Amino acid sequence: MACDRIRPLLPQLADRALGPLRRLTVTRHVAHCASCAAQLEELEAMRTALRTRLTFHRAPPGLAARIGAALPREAPPAASRPWLRMPALGFAGTGLAGALAGVALTLVVAGVKPAVDDPTSAAIDSHIRSLMADHLTDVQTSDQHTVKPFLSARLPVSPAVPELAAQGFPLVGGRLDYVDGHPAAAVVYRHAKHVINLFAWASPGAPDAPFSATQRQGFNVVSWRREGVAYTAVSDVEADQLATFARDVAR
Amino acid sequence: MPPHDDRKRRFELLALPHLDAAFNLARWLAGNATDAEDVVQDAYLRAYRYFDAWQGGNFRVWLLTIVRNSFLTWVKENRGARLVFHPDAPTGDTAETEHTAWGTAPRDPESLLLERIDSQTLARLMQRLPAEYREVLLLREVEDLSYKEIATVTDVPIGTVMSRLARARLALRRLWQREEHAEATHGV
Numbered sequence: 001m002a003c004d005r006i007r008p009l010l011p012q013l014a015d016r017a018l019g020p021l022r023r024l025t026v027t028r029h030v031a032h033c034a035s036c037a038a039q040l041e042e043l044e045a046m047r048t049a050l051r052t053r054l055t056f057h058r059a060p061p062g063l064a065a066r067i068g069a070a071l072p073r074e075a076p077p078a079a080s081r082p083w084l085r086m087p088a089l090g091f092a093g094t095g096l097a098g099a100l101a102g103v104a105l106t107l108v109v110a111g112v113k114p115a116v117d118d119p120t121s122a123a124i125d126s127h128i129r130s131l132m133a134d135h136l137t138d139v140q141t142s143d144q145h146t147v148k149p150f151l152s153a154r155l156p157v158s159p160a161v162p163e164l165a166a167q168g169f170p171l172v173g174g175r176l177d178y179v180d181g182h183p184a185a186a187v188v189y190r191h192a193k194h195v196i197n198l199f200a201w202a203s204p205g206a207p208d209a210p211f212s213a214t215q216r217q218g219f220n221v222v223s224w225r226r227e228g229v230a231y232t233a234v235s236d237v238e239a240d241q242l243a244t245f246a247r248d249v250a251r
Numbered sequence: 252m253p254p255h256d257d258r259k260r261r262f263e264l265l266a267l268p269h270l271d272a273a274f275n276l277a278r279w280l281a282g283n284a285t286d287a288e289d290v291v292q293d294a295y296l297r298a299y300r301y302f303d304a305w306q307g308g309n310f311r312v313w314l315l316t317i318v319r320n321s322f323l324t325w326v327k328e329n330r331g332a333r334l335v336f337h338p339d340a341p342t343g344d345t346a347e348t349e350h351t352a353w354g355t356a357p358r359d360p361e362s363l364l365l366e367r368i369d370s371q372t373l374a375r376l377m378q379r380l381p382a383e384y385r386e387v388l389l390l391r392e393v394e395d396l397s398y399k400e401i402a403t404v405t406d407v408p409i410g411t412v413m414s415r416l417a418r419a420r421l422a423l424r425r426l427w428q429r430e431e432h433a434e435a436t437h438g439v
Contacts, residue, residue, distance in 0.1 A: 050392035053370045059274035064267055067295045071259055131268045218310030
């Protein structure tokens with residue numbers, strides 16, 4: 001295929017946004033086209049620079065508390081209104097705002113969802129707690145030979161703790177947790193700036209189950225069961241990335 | 252537990268884990284920490300007010316949309332009518348030049364320059380980009396959002412996200428090349 005048809009697809013390849021067929025077409029072309037390869041390399045270099053070297057500004061320590069203190073003063077909304085309209089906001093200052101008044105973000109009021117008691121919700125809650133309480137790990141090390149014995153010695157389960165740094169998922173450590181009534185191992189990985197909690201708990205006698213992916217509360221979740229151990233990975237990384245992570249763990 | 256407290260607890264469980272993401276976006280848009288704090292606090296109060304309107308999609312995407320809207324409100328109130336996000340009218344960067352302006356020679360020595368950029372220079376160049384370019388690069392590379400999610404946050408069609416992203420990358424690359432060129436000429 002000619003370069004002029006491949007070029008516009010290179011950013012999408014770098015953004016992991018191409019479907020499998022087009023990805024194959026483009027990567028085949030790039031493999032024997034030096035100029036397209038150079039352009040892709042440049043896109044990847046910029047991606048790497050932004051992902052690894054752009055300062056990430058963490059929220060200052062007191063901000064969460066200040067927001068928490070300010071919340072109760074906000075009156076709860078009138079629950080009976082079927083529609084709520086967010087104020088329309090344009091791209092420009094006051095001068096152009098009128099022209100963009102039609103751009104309103106309309107939101108439907110969803111009924112208050114009851115708390116769901118299932119392992120997925122429990123795992124998400126546990127993931128959130130681990131990020132909030134500043135208690136991500138009980139043992140902090142990138143050495144799988146430290147994490148696994150630590151967890152195995154304290155839990156009725158010996159989870160898989162593979163080394164996945166080469167695949168882009170460096171090991172951060174391990175934590176003792178409790179998920180849906182089970183004492184559970186939480187093995188913590190990172191992917192770029194995102195935390196992945198891999199929960200594992202004993203599920204004796206249960207048959208193996210294939211990967212099952214879902215998205216809830218802004219988090220991606222992949223669950224599976226193997227050799228009497230139930231696994232659930234929770235993170236805010238992209239669904240594709242988490243699926244890759246799960247496959248790498250189970251490999 | 253009274254329903255109001257329960258609502259607050261559910262909101263905090265969902266929203267506080269994304270506080271760093273919200274602050275980082277606000278900080279890069281507003282340019283300083285004090286203003287970013289105001290923007291984030293306003294966004295969280297707003298999100299809490301509209302919490303029942305959240306339909307159960309990606310909460311981080313929903314929250315970042317509100318952070319961005321809070322920023323726009325803040326700009327309007329604090330920086331007058333100054334244009335922050337300029338529209339996507341082509342500024343000489345047509346689709347044609349977008350694709351041809353990248354390095355084409357095999358192993359163009361300039362093509363790998365960005366690999367050597369340091370954090371400080373990168374931050375300075377990012378701050379010089381128009382806000383809409385900075386924003387799309389942050390949402391894509393730092394927040395790792397898909398084109399569709401960026402379209403939701405910035406309230407434009409996916410096609411616009413893709414062309415804006417292309418222009419943003421090109422603009423960043425040009426700034427960096429100019430930087431390198433200046434260093435070479437002045438022997439800094």
